[in-house]
Amino acid sequence: MAQHIEEDLPPNLACLKNIDTLLRCPICFDFLNITMMTKCSHNFCSLCIRKFLSYKLLCPVCNSPLTEQDLRNNRLLDDLVVNFHDARQQLLKANFESPPISPKT
């Protein structure tokens, strides 16, 4: 599982919040790490879903029957996690370096 990152987004970057949420694993709530996709189109970290399947042969999101053999790597998600993380850091940095102009008093 990826390292935990919990920075609040400033209001002008709040539009990135949905993307942040979509890129997280529904089991560990961290960014997806070695993403595996089920037949029912749900995505989990490889370790998280394999651990879950050792208890129950169901998708943790929708309860469809599921085995390890049904899992498929979703590598585009791994690339998106890396690039989203980088972009967010750069936007936060740019945002910090040029704060909004405050009205003169």
Added chain:
Amino acid sequence: MAQHIEEDLPPNLACLKNIDTLLRCPICFDFLNITMMTKCSHNFCSLCIRKFLSYKLLCPVCNSPLTEQDLRNNRLLDDLVVNFHDARQQLLKANFESPPISPKT
């Protein structure tokens, strides 16, 4: 296929370029539309890959053998396309409304 969008990103939003590229179909170069993922983990618009498979039973990216039955919906990508498009519009708008402070002459 989604409508074509070709806005150049200003330098302070150039960090979004990689995400933009990742969310596009390798056949039509537009944003992914009803994303289908192959066993080899490559993603295409549903219409683009079905049209391609009517000519050749191969993945257009890596040439692995591929049939329609091997395709799996990758719905998270569809959600990411919608949310990325919205976020980019909002960032471009915010950027336009507060341009960088130009030095006094």
